[in-house]
Amino acid sequence: MKISVLIPAHNEADVLRECLDAVLRQTLPVDEIVVVADSCTDDTTEIAKQSGALVVETEQGGKAASQDAGLPYVTGDILVCIDADTIIDADVVEKFVAELERGADATCANMLPMPQQTGFWVANRRYAYALGRFWWRWCQAEVGRLMVLSGCAYALRTETVRSIGGFPGKLITCDMDLTWSLYEAGRKTTFCHTALAYTYDPETFTVYTKQMRRWASGFFQNFQRHKLAVVKSPAAILVVGSLLFDLLMMPVTYAFAILWMIRDPWTLEWLAISIAIHWVISFAIVTRTITWRQAIVGFPCYWVANWWNKAIYLWTFTREWILGRHYVSWTGRQGRATLIAPMSRARKIGLISVAAAAALADATWHAAAAEISLPDTAILVLAIAGAAAVALSFFCMPRYLTFSAFLCIGGVGGLELNRVPAAAGWLLFWCLALVALTIGLVGAVLAYLGDEAQIEYQRGAAFAGSTAPLF
């Protein structure tokens, strides 16, 4: 059985040598290494050649496209795919091959941050990966539906990837797209938890947030693309559905918890107890992979970062599914252009119409209940409907404008709910409505200009995403 290693690389000269050294140190020697040098302007090609790799030079602008460019040069039966910034343990290929020989079509390693990496975000990630190894990913594997084959180190039969038409690369997270495409094709994927791969994880808030935005976008894009296959599979419903359910229920759950806490401060005790239980259970699990010190440092980082992750996922859910603004090109360590597709005109009109209609119905109902005079009712209805409509137009605006609109709408809504008939209340109401409408008008102009600017940016970018619709 011939083993090939495929490594896509874009300006990876700083890290590629240690990646290739790890491949060459394997207990089960590999037969060929194919490095796809994608638009490289550094020494990536020379370093790969020095290690005896076959180098395919291309200008693809993406990981999956690069892998696809390298696929015709692969002659092995088993294909091990590794990221250029990843180091695999010496026995990883041997464990991958054993897993595939047991009947799997694809398998993947467990990731960990590079041992020398430190800091809040790395400590969080180290804890999360260690916890996933013997809990969450174990659960996924046990029910028969891995969420994702870790993109930094996985293996599959070459025939398997060729049978699905190569590496799918249209979505922002190609590794998840590959995993879900394999399930759709009836292929079996497994998690090889004994195989460990070390990768460079984000060390700063900015880079971490960018990565999480991409991962979150990839999750929602994949769900959208593979939704039929997901609903047909009980295992997929359990794994993917539980994650989605927990995400959407989170604001409700925590709003309920906060209200309960306000009513009864002793609820804080329960919160502390639940955190302690979580800590004890997860600590017992993660210390099978990382040191006690790393676990003690990692838990608070993991706990805090989890909140940030959920906020990113909730916002991404809104952007990807409700606003239809897809993340189509991403920035990696090499500074590729980030692109989020603008909202389509039809969707803008649709959303604004729905919001305006809802606000209209709501305002009419409240006005009727409060027995306000007919002219006042008409003005109230128009003001609230207009404010709600323009606020929604801010979804394609810079965030500070969105927040401003929400504040205005919140103010209007609050006054409406309280039904303040006093002169001061009405004055405040009109001021807020006026501010909302003014921001809305400015926002509408900026929205138009903003969309155009994004398209121009895409045209001028070195690594532009496709302008074709994703779905």
Next chain:
Amino acid sequence: MYGHSHSGIGAIVLTLVAGAKGGIGYLVKVIAHAQH
């Protein structure tokens, strides 16, 4: 949440199902081994 961690009621359900499936699988293996 990209697949490395879950949290919430759904996560508990996933853990229980996976645990039950793993536990039953383990018992089946043990029984099969004992019969041989």
